[in-house]
Amino acid sequence: MRDILEYCVGGLRRNVSAGTEVLHEGGRTGHLFVLIEGRLEVVKGETIVATITEPGAVLGEMSVLLDKPHTATVRAAADSIIYEIDDAASFLRKQPAVAILIAKMLAQRLNVANTYLADLKQQYAGHGNHLAMVGDLLQSMINLPSAQVSPGSDRQSDPRL
Numbered sequence: 001m002r003d004i005l006e007y008c009v010g011g012l013r014r015n016v017s018a019g020t021e022v023l024h025e026g027g028r029t030g031h032l033f034v035l036i037e038g039r040l041e042v043v044k045g046e047t048i049v050a051t052i053t054e055p056g057a058v059l060g061e062m063s064v065l066l067d068k069p070h071t072a073t074v075r076a077a078a079d080s081i082i083y084e085i086d087d088a089a090s091f092l093r094k095q096p097a098v099a100i101l102i103a104k105m106l107a108q109r110l111n112v113a114n115t116y117l118a119d120l121k122q123q124y125a126g127h128g129n130h131l132a133m134v135g136d137l138l139q140s141m142i143n144l145p146s147a148q149v150s151p152g153s154d155r156q157s158d159p160r161l
Contacts, residue, residue, distance in 0.1 A: 001056035001105060007098050008034050008083040016076040023060055025073040032088040033059040038080020043073040051077060061102050064088040 013036065016022060022033055022040065035057040042050040042059075049072065052059070059082075063070045085091045092099045 001054060001058065001101065004034055004056045004058060004098055004101055005036065005083075007095050008085065011083045011085055014082050014084050016080045016082055018076050018078050018080075020076045022074040022076065022082065023063075023070050025071065026069045028063065028069050029060060030064060030086070030088055031060055032064060032085040032091065033074070034083040034085070035059070036081040036083060038076060038082075039078040040074050040080060040082075041077045043075065044071070058102055058105065060088065061106070064092070065102075 011034075016038070023029055023031075025044065035052055035055055037055055038053075040052040040057075040059070041048050042052065052074075059074050060070065062068070092102075
């Protein structure tokens, strides 16, 4: 993803102190953020789900592309430097190469998730527990209309799945 950095030169560079939120779950900014250096945490609810250290990593893209609120909070885990692109939709229209790089990143994420879920399906086929329904989940990923998705848990599952 380092290739994205060359398209951001001249953009707004921000120094972000450790502990500072870059974007907030449920909020809307319309901005893209690109990590130049440092370490960021992606937090869903109260759980840290990822740590980002790769220069060129893009944040806020799902919110921008889906025109939905941010799906997670991102905060600086260490002092970091980011680019902030305030009119992300316009930026992506003017820089289709960046949109393609983001599409490739999203396709890679989907490939990893599908591979993982297919492996779970194979491992737990015929076990009769909640992990055995991975096949239904994989099928629903293909057929879900554009809508808010809430995967849920054993305690509270998404009724569409």
